[in-house]
C-alpha cells in the first residue's frame with residue numbers, strides 16, 4: 001500500500017516506524033521545513049524517498065493510498081479534507097479537528113469519497129486497554145456505575161517554548177485537548193454510552209504564557225444514568241506521575257495506570273473468570289515513553305480495515321466524540337454552568353473561533 005506522511009516533527013518517527021513495521025510502501029514524506037524531513041529520512045535511511053514541502057503537489061505526483069497527517073492540531077481537518085478529496089485514506093493524529101463542524105466535514109467527506117478515516121488514539125492498542133475492553137464487551141462489569149480518567153503529567157515552559165503552536169487556541173488547545181484526549185477517548189470507548197451533560201472547570205495555574213488551559217476537571221452524566229470524572233493536569237510536580245483509568249461496574253472494578261494506561265493495578269470481578277494476579281502480570285507492559293507502542297497496531301488495524309472495507313477501530317466518529325466532549329467542557333468552564341450534549345450550534349464551542357479559516 002502506497003503511504004505518505006505530512007509533518008515530520010516530534011511524533012513522526014512513530015508513524016514511519018509503524019509504516020515500516022506494516023511493510024507499507026513509503027512513497028513520500030513532506031514538511032514545510034526541509035530540515036525536518038531531512039532529519040527524519042536520515043534517521044530511517046529513507047534518502048531515496050521523494051521529499052516535498054508542498055503536500056498538495058505530493059498528493060498529485062505520488063498518488064498515495066494512505067496518508068498520515070502529523071502536523072499541528074489546528075491544521076488536521078483542512079489537510080485531511082484535501083487528502084480525502086484526492087482519494088486518499090487518512091490516519092489523522094489526534095485530535096481529528098479543533099471544532100465539531102470540522103470533524104463532521106472530515107467524516108462526511110470520507111463517506112462521500114469512499115475512503116477510511118482513522119484517528120491516532122493509539123492507547124486503545126495497549127495490552128491493558130485491550131483486555132479491559134474485552135471485559136466490557138463480555139459484560140463482566142454488569143451495569144456501569146461510574147468511570148474516571150486522570151492524566152497527571154508535567155509540561156514545563158521549555159515544552160511550550162519549543163514549538164510556538166503549543167498551548168495556543170487556534171492550533172492546539174490545552175492539556176485536555178492535547179494530553180488528556182487519549183484518556184478521554186478510552187473512557188468513552190469503555191463506557192459505550194452517550195454523555196448527556198457536562199459540568200467543568202478549567203484554569204491556567206502554572207503557565208501564564210499560554211492561551212489555553214493547563215488544568216481541567218469535569219463531571220459527566222451518561223444517558224444510562226452512569227457518571228464520569230475527568231482530571232487533566234500538566235502541572236504535576238516535578239514530573240509525569242500517571243495516566244489512569246478506573247471503571248466501576250455493579251460486578252467489576254478495574255484500575256489501570258502507568259504513564260499511559262499501560263499497567264493493570266486492580267482487577268476485581270464477581271465472575272472469577274480469571275486470576276487477578278495473572279491478569280496484572282500478563283496485560284501490563286512498560287512503555288519507553290508516553291507515546292507507547294500503539295502506532296504499529298493502529299496502522300495494522302487501519303490497513304486491514306481498508307482492505308476489508310470495514311471501519312477502523314478508531315474511526316472519525318470516535319475522534320469527533322472526544323473533541324465534542326472537550327469542547328463541551330470548555331464551554332461549561334467558560335459559562336460556569338452545566339452544558340448538554342450533543343452540542344447545538346457548535347460554532348460557539350469552536351475554540352479556534354472560526355470555521356475553516358484557512359488553516360493548512
Ligand SMILES: NC(=O)c1ccc[n+]([C@@H]2O[C@H](COP(=O)([O-])OP(=O)(O)OC[C@H]3O[C@@H](n4cnc5c(N)ncnc54)[C@H](O)[C@@H]3O)[C@@H](O)[C@H]2O)c1
Pocket residue numbers: 006007008009010011012030031032033036053054055070071072073075093094095120121122163178290291360
Ligand atoms: N498520538 C500521540 O501520542 C501524539 C504524540 C505527540 C503529538 N501528537 C500530535 O501530533 C501532531 C504533531 O505534533 P508534533 O509534536 O509532532 O508537532 P511538531 O511541531 O513537532 O511537528 C509538526 C510538523 O508539521 C510540519 N507542518 C506544518 N504544516 C505543514 C504543511 N502544511 N505541510 C507539511 N508539513 C507541515 C511542521 O513544519 C512540523 O515539522 C499534533 O497534532 C499532536 O497533537 C500525537
